[in-house]
Amino acid sequence: MKVIVLGAGIVGTASAWFLQKAGHEVIVIDRQPGAAQETSFANGGQISVSHAEPWANPSAPLKLLKWLGREDAPLLFRLRPEWLQWRWGMAFLRECTPARTAHNIRQIVAIAEYSRLTLQALRAETGIAYDCATRGILHFYTDEAEFRQSLAAARLMRELGCPRETISAEEVVRIEPALAAIRHKIAGGDFTATDESGDIYKFTTGLADKCVQAGVQFRFNTTITRLLSEGSGAAARVTGIEVIDEQGRHQRLQADSYVLALGSFSQPLAKGVGVDLLLYPGKGYSATYQVTRPDLAPQVSLTDDGYKLVISRLGDRLRVAGTAELNGYTRELNPVRCEAITRRTRELFPNACDYDDPQYWTGLRPLTPSNVPYIGRTRLANLFLNTGHGTLGWTMGCGSGKAIADIVSGRRPDVDFAFTGMPGTREGQPLVSLPAKS
Ligand SMILES: Cc1cc2nc3c(=O)[nH]c(=O)nc-3n(C[C@H](O)[C@H](O)[C@H](O)COP(=O)(O)OP(=O)(O)OC[C@H]3O[C@@H](n4cnc5c(N)ncnc54)[C@H](O)[C@@H]3O)c2cc1C
Numbered sequence: 001m002k003v004i005v006l007g008a009g010i011v012g013t014a015s016a017w018f019l020q021k022a023g024h025e026v027i028v029i030d031r032q033p034g035a036a037q038e039t040s041f042a043n044g045g046q047i048s049v050s051h052a053e054p055w056a057n058p059s060a061p062l063k064l065l066k067w068l069g070r071e072d073a074p075l076l077f078r079l080r081p082e083w084l085q086w087r088w089g090m091a092f093l094r095e096c097t098p099a100r101t102a103h104n105i106r107q108i109v110a111i112a113e114y115s116r117l118t119l120q121a122l123r124a125e126t127g128i129a130y131d132c133a134t135r136g137i138l139h140f141y142t143d144e145a146e147f148r149q150s151l152a153a154a155r156l157m158r159e160l161g162c163p164r165e166t167i168s169a170e171e172v173v174r175i176e177p178a179l180a181a182i183r184h185k186i187a188g189g190d191f192t193a194t195d196e197s198g199d200i201y202k203f204t205t206g207l208a209d210k211c212v213q214a215g216v217q218f219r220f221n222t223t224i225t226r227l228l229s230e231g232s233g234a235a236a237r238v239t240g241i242e243v244i245d246e247q248g249r250h251q252r253l254q255a256d257s258y259v260l261a262l263g264s265f266s267q268p269l270a271k272g273v274g275v276d277l278l279l280y281p282g283k284g285y286s287a288t289y290q291v292t293r294p295d296l297a298p299q300v301s302l303t304d305d306g307y308k309l310v311i312s313r314l315g316d317r318l319r320v321a322g323t324a325e326l327n328g329y330t331r332e333l334n335p336v337r338c339e340a341i342t343r344r345t346r347e348l349f350p351n352a353c354d355y356d357d358p359q360y361w362t363g364l365r366p367l368t369p370s371n372v373p374y375i376g377r378t379r380l381a382n383l384f385l386n387t388g389h390g391t392l393g394w395t396m397g398c399g400s401g402k403a404i405a406d407i408v409s410g411r412r413p414d415v416d417f418a419f420t421g422m423p424g425t426r427e428g429q430p431l432v433s434l435p436a437k438s
Pocket residue numbers: 006007008009010011012029030031032035036037038039040041042043044045046047048222223224225261262263264265282283284285286310321322362363364365366387388389390391392393394395396
């Protein structure tokens with residue numbers, strides 16, 4: 001079968017790899033000159049299965065109110081006269097109940113755990129080098145109340161099989177001695193030895209190269225402008241996509257099946273064929289610093305709870321990422337936010353890096369209100385979704401790629417997850433029931 005994958009971020013590239021492995025002819029389309037140039041470019045680097053708590057949780061509404069209008073707030077909602085943003089915001093609030101939060105965490109942990117195993121297998125199979133560190137993720141708290149609240153989250157993660165251990169401030173510094181300078185401010189932490197980190201860009205471009213060697217065709221510098229469809233009800237299907245190619249020519253491309261993996265930009269294109277995705281861009285920032293004193297820079301991937309920052313050592317660089325702004329599709333760098341990241345990193349690791357020459361970046365997280373991605377079928381028989389991975393696309397990307405390849409091939413994936421188009425799940429009805437995997 002010929003399959004067009006729309007988008008060459010981590011999700012599209014992983015989908016292409018597994019589709020090709022499943023024996024399909026695969027073409028990947030992306031508007032950028034190479035893979036992983038948008039949100040999969042410079043993220044926080046964490047493969048954080050044990051930190052699957054979505055932003056929508058019972059404490060979120062109060063925090064959001066407190067942060068409203070504060071330029072350096074970790075999560076900033078800039079209200080716009082935009083129906084999609086308001087609908088998304090209302091749905092976000094509905095996901096904040098304890099029951100919805102618990103349900104969403106279960107979904108995310110299931111696909112994230114599956115994805116980490118898939119990434120580990122891919123790493124072993126392909127040998128892609130991506131500054132991978134398997135030293136776990138250490139989450140530290142500087143606020144007593146937040147630390148106390150985290151005990152329940154850690155307990156839930158353990159119930160779901162993630163070994164997230166609550167630890168004292170002494171243990172935090174023993175695991176990551178680079179935090180010694182702020183030992184007196186640390187209330188406690190939790191540590192998951194099985195979590196990992198690594199450079200998403202290096203991995204995705206490495207996987208794209210392997211895809212090419214295996215026969216996948218990439219068409220870069222090609223912008224998708226429209227999906228075309230025909231038929232209604234059970235007969236509805238995509239008949240092609242319209243693109244503007246490298247030479248500026250308008251073209252129509254056709255395949256048997258289509259996998260939508262355009263990150264935040266999946267929403268407007270899907271809408272054109274009547275698939276209504278509740279997906280909104282959540283702008284995030286990262287700063288990358290050259291490490292000048294390796295002995296003073298952290299080795300273990302960290303989450304700084306107070307500032308909602310994640311920190312990953314990527315070889316001789318330190319990547320610090322976080323903050324979220326819901327303000328449409330702009331990727332403009334706000335200097336206040338950039339400086340807040342550098343100020344905090346310098347405070348944590350005063351002499352570890354060259355703080356005078358940071359590489360700042362922004363990316364748009366494709367956010368669903370629940371942070372549970374759309375993976376699976378749609379009401380159009382040959383249109384598949386692999387999008388909406390929000391804050392955890394690196395953590396969930398490889399497994400999502402494997403799962404969608406199974407679904408496109410008519411097989412049930414090896415993971416218990418609420419795939420779209422399956423009985424009782426989101427985005428439409430059960431369109432085709434998949435045969436059980438043999
Ligand atoms: C600051 C920040 C920190 C993060 N930290 C982490 C982390 O530590 N761990 C983690 O798991 N996740 C993290 N994430 C989330 C993760 O980076 C994303 O979920 C993931 O990269 C999304 O991948 P994607 O393939 O869905 O989207 P993208 O990488 O955005 O890929 C979509 C592709 O579609 C292409 N495209 C879009 N529109 C068109 C069009 N019309 N025509 C052609 N091509 C098009 C784009 O060029 C792009 O290549 C972070 C995100 C941010 C912003």
